[in-house]
Amino acid sequence: MKIVVLKFGGTSVGSIGRVKNVAKIIIRFLKKRYKVIVVSSAMAGETNKLVKLTKQISNNFISSEYDQVVASGEQVSCSLIAGKLNDQGYLSRSWLGWQIPIFTQGKYSHSRIVSINKKNIIKFLRAGGVPIIAGFQGVNSENRITTIGRGGSDATAIMLAKFFKAEKCIIYTDVDGVYTTDPRVVPRAKKIEKISYEEMLEMASLGAKVMQPHSIQDARLNRIDIEVRSSFKNVSGSLITKRKNVSTKKNIIRGVSFSKNDSKLTLVGVKDRPGVAAAIFEPLFRNSINVDMVVQNISSNEKETDLTFTIKNDDLIKTEKLIKKNKKIKFNNIIIDEKVSKVSIVGVGMITTPGVTYRMFNALAKKNINILVISTSEIKISVLVDRKNLKKAVDVLHKEFKLDY
């Protein structure tokens, strides 16, 4: 069987008109003789509405009932799609997590799919039916509804693609693919035809609207190719695939990503002793503050060092408070710059291509953009710059690494 898994996000089923459009997309695949497995999210806004109801009951709403409430959103949308297909003369039915069943383990709201019973779905596909499967949900060993914590409906689609050995897994969403950078910043940004899982993960800031990092990671671990495309216009999207499928000859760098709202903190004259970095970051970690770039300057004074790190602007007030009341550390001064941005170039090609770092720094220097902090990974180089330089930096790097054409 030539199986394709099509996943439709909340905005793709966000209105009756859009549900009807989803049916049209499915029928296109049926006409190409694909066996189609559909995964649907809840209609846009529904899940938030349901979550709000539980919060109004209690801020500690019991998670088993929470899962049952929020799972009702997908229950509705997948029936609407199946209903539309039946109306058009196609055999189709909805399947909820417990009906298949999609077995999950782990805590409520944070469950993970451990197995999928294929029997009934295979039988239905053989009979020419289109199963419309509720995303984001499963059933546990106690016969109760669970929801998947990480990746939601995307994760359901990826697991179905894996278990049913699908030829394709297409994630339909409201953007038409992954771009070399944000087109609002660089209008010349181009859609990326193919990108590796690893690059996609590193381009989180650009990709967040496309797919959750956890789902990309799931796809990577299971070697499932994912096509991301728009349900609103019939144009090809971006393929997220294995590294070896991604041609790196033409473009060493695949994209320029950035985060706008960062803050830089420098602790000047930290009394340097073993474990001091842990002492600084532990309270931040315990308060769910995500520390991004970290640089420890070489100290001129052997007993003292300067420590610089970045966080999201939203966490600044909390972070400052935690640092100042931290009795385990001593430092002379704290310097805060809340107007910085991070710009990154991403590409698996940089591993085998020397000089990428130099080209990046040189391009920025030519535009008089000062680099505040640098951090590198195998396939990404990030620099921190003044926020006023952000647009200029993204623009020059996009040009330097030939992403314009």
Add this chain to the structure above:
Amino acid sequence: MKIVVLKFGGTSVGSIGRVKNVAKIIIRFLKKRYKVIVVSSAMAGETNKLVKLTKQISNNFISSEYDQVVASGEQVSCSLIAGKLNDQGYLSRSWLGWQIPIFTQGKYSHSRIVSINKKNIIKFLRAGGVPIIAGFQGVNSENRITTIGRGGSDATAIMLAKFFKAEKCIIYTDVDGVYTTDPRVVPRAKKIEKISYEEMLEMASLGAKVMQPHSIQDARLNRIDIEVRSSFKNVSGSLITKRKNVSTKKNIIRGVSFSKNDSKLTLVGVKDRPGVAAAIFEPLFRNSINVDMVVQNISSNEKETDLTFTIKNDDLIKTEKLIKKNKKIKFNNIIIDEKVSKVSIVGVGMITTPGVTYRMFNALAKKNINILVISTSEIKISVLVDRKNLKKAVDVLHKEFKLDY
């Protein structure tokens, strides 16, 4: 175990504040050492919203998916109640039809409950838990969600009361009981403490807001006593019970019911031959037009007769059209009066009490109210009057049969 089944209608769970109030009512019963089984409807308005979605997809929305869509309403409300009880420190969980399971047979949207697996619920009750059961839904032999056509959540409550041999079955709604007549017409109307199933069924016009006739019939067949009371104020309601439990000494007549918007049609000079009545009513029946009172006058002319019947005003245009284009019947004239109303007195006592009919007609005559049509059943006498006389008729009958005090 001293079990009570509490059923909460849509308005009783129509907002977060009301769900919290429902939890309070449940806790009152727990404090009286009852084992409480709760049945919940969907939050008011939700089912209509869901039905509308299916209609926007198709006017012929496939019934299996329809059931799954509308069943999601109860799924949410019962979890919210369970969540609130947990928040208050009580052991509680929701149970959907398929989780218990509540097995149904018959067509989708018109299924009926055939069995309820008691095991897990009994175990949970013994452990001190409060099961919150989604009304209106079950599961069929194909493991798919079904909804109960007749009586909805009330029917679920009655079947649970039957299977669990509950001591009480209380239907919480937005009215505080059954009244001797509509208090908006006769402000002296009194709440009826006890009423028989049969009387309740005959008082449909007053009772429709209280309980669906099908559920009353279910309760009657299973000999389940039902208390109807308000979830908004803590006052005793009305008990719907077996005929022998209803004292009839004091009041021969239990209530005066009425329907406002009737139309009377008279076919004058119908050519009388066998089967002519069937020929008149068959097309009405096939178009779901409910014919209420029917009178065939004795004809002076052996070959002709006058036939009078009543229908709801809403059906008048359709009925007139169907009668006029009916080729199977012949008549001289059609007289329509669209300003008539039906007034009924109801009471099991009338079976053993002579003179009730006389007293009714006499009371109306004294007020110069002309009777247009009469129809009688074992425990009900109905008369058709001009609409302008409706209020006066209800008022005088309420007084005549000592319902004022």
